[in-house]
Amino acid sequence: MGASKAAKAATHERILDIAAARIRSDGIEGLAVADLMKEAGLTHGGFYRHFDSQEQLVAEAAQRALVQGSEWTVAAGRHGGRQGYANLVDAYLSATHRDHPESGCGIAGIAADVARTSGPARTSYTRQVRECLRIVADLLGELDEDDAEREAALTVSALVGAITITRALGDSDISRRLLTDVRAALKERPSKD
Amino acid sequence: MGASKAAKAATHERILDIAAARIRSDGIEGLAVADLMKEAGLTHGGFYRHFDSQEQLVAEAAQRALVQGSEWTVAAGRHGGRQGYANLVDAYLSATHRDHPESGCGIAGIAADVARTSGPARTSYTRQVRECLRIVADLLGELDEDDAEREAALTVSALVGAITITRALGDSDISRRLLTDVRAALKERPSKD
DNA sequence: GTTGCAAGATGATGCTCGTCATCCTCAGAA
DNA sequence: TTCTGAGGATGACGAGCATCATCTTGCAAC
Incomplete structure (x- = not known):
């Protein structure tokens, strides 16, 4: 053949x-x-x-999973600014993303596995996290640089944490509530009202 | 014998x-x-x-890991209020916690595994997440109830996300920076300055 | 002290999986 | 059209693992 x-x-x-x-x-x-x-x-x-x-x-x-998964942030970066930020948060913290890790963000999807490997996957992972933080910080560019870095760190951590937890919870009331709560909290946050 | x-x-x-x-x-x-x-x-x-x-x-x-790991939040709850909150954030987002998952928070430690099981571990996990959210919301009790719930969801997600990501990063510059950034962002947050 | 029972040790069994040797078959060059 | 190289198929081997049967040994009740 x-x-x-x-x-x-x-x-x-x-x-x-x-x-x-x-x-x-x-x-x-x-x-x-x-x-x-x-x-x-x-x-x-x-x-x-x-x-x-x-x-x-x-x-x-692993590298491919990370690159494919990075299209989340890249797409958000296209819109830019507050709108891009809101789009990213809504898409990332959706039930669809929670229920389909196979086509989702690699930073969340393979974190636990990378933590247990000492192979080259860690290098790819680090590069992807760097890029992800940079893109989100750009979306928050209205703030000064240090603030943007901190806010980006908080945003990315919250996105990954919420998806990780809700995947373990499965589809349930708390799972849905956690997603909507974190969506709301993230979107109202950078504008210190 | x-x-x-x-x-x-x-x-x-x-x-x-x-x-x-x-x-x-x-x-x-x-x-x-x-x-x-x-x-x-x-x-x-x-x-x-x-x-x-x-x-x-x-x-x-799995149940035992979750209960043992919950002593993080329980200890923070003892102090209570803003001080307990700060203690929790600092202890949780420490290099020590990052480097020792075996004695750390179960919600972060076994999330990926629970997501891939359909066994009873999911029930234990759900209970633990509920309790964790409640304790953190209590620490933020100065706010009204809905705000506290949202803020607790954001806090817990950010804690778990940051630890998950930094464990995959290993001990490196970005890893340490991410921890300090999220610590700072979380601690300055509930007080809308 | 004698005896029954169960904790733990030893070894076997069967399954899953990564890896490799070998064979078959077609694409592409001559 | 013929030949050859390589993609893919088939089957085998060994390692690691969960599970179980069987044996040994010391605790506890009498």
Whole structure:
């Protein structure tokens, strides 16, 4: 069943995308080579034509998960200012995002796993957090620089914390209430009324 | 090597404590029965004299991890008011807490694992989050009730988020900066200056 | 002191998973 | 059209793990 170069590249991308999604929903430990390949429509044998080891796959998939997940903040950055900030908060703290980690923010999705690894995933993670903090600080640019940095740190922490907690809670009253409360608190905050 | 009732109870407690610690540092998947028993000074065989299955152990250990970790907020509640709030924020967002999840807050430590389970751990988790929110809201009691609820939601989310992110970052400049920034932002916040 | 019972040790079993050796089959060059 | 290289399939191996059967040993009741 030999394949062309284009087909191989497509397969490689497919495996990576699926791995990036599964890592966010099931964690790094939850990623099994055989399952992954089956989900890609292949069998386990061909895996090592694409990656040297599972460890290498995890490193690449973690990076991809982080980059894909960063489109949250990038999209918000496009709008800019207070409106972009509000859009980011509403989209991030939605039930949809809570219930679909596989296509969600990587900073929240793989934090626990990165904390338990000593591999290169930590480097990718750090870069992504830096970028995320910078973008949010820009959205809050009306304040002076130090204030913006602090507010960005608080915002990002609250976003990640709320999503992390509500994912553990599942879909319930407190879960929904926590999301709406944090949304409200974040949006009324930077304007010290 | 038969043991007395007291000895059995002590062993049971020891296993549970170790499991509660390991769950927080290595995750639920990282808990191996043989390793756990070895750490307790025993071999794997005796495990089933204490627990029906690993699943049951995990359920009990998760609950214990949550209760042990709740002493953060309980201690803060003892002081009460603005002082208790500041103490909680400083202790929670310390490098020590970041670097020692095994003895830290369970809400942050096992969130990702609970999100991936459908077992009874979710019930314990929900109860603990409720209690945590209530205690923090009490600390902010100067505000009216709705405000206090929103502020508590923001505070708890930010605490958990910051610890989660910084654990993934490890010990680095951004990690330390994020901790100090969130500490400062949280402490200057409820007093709308 | 004798005996029954249960904690804990030892070893076995079966499953899951990562990895590799080997075979098959088609894309692309000659 | 033929040949060859590589993508992918199949099957096997070994490690790690949860679980259980069985044996040993000391506590507790008589």
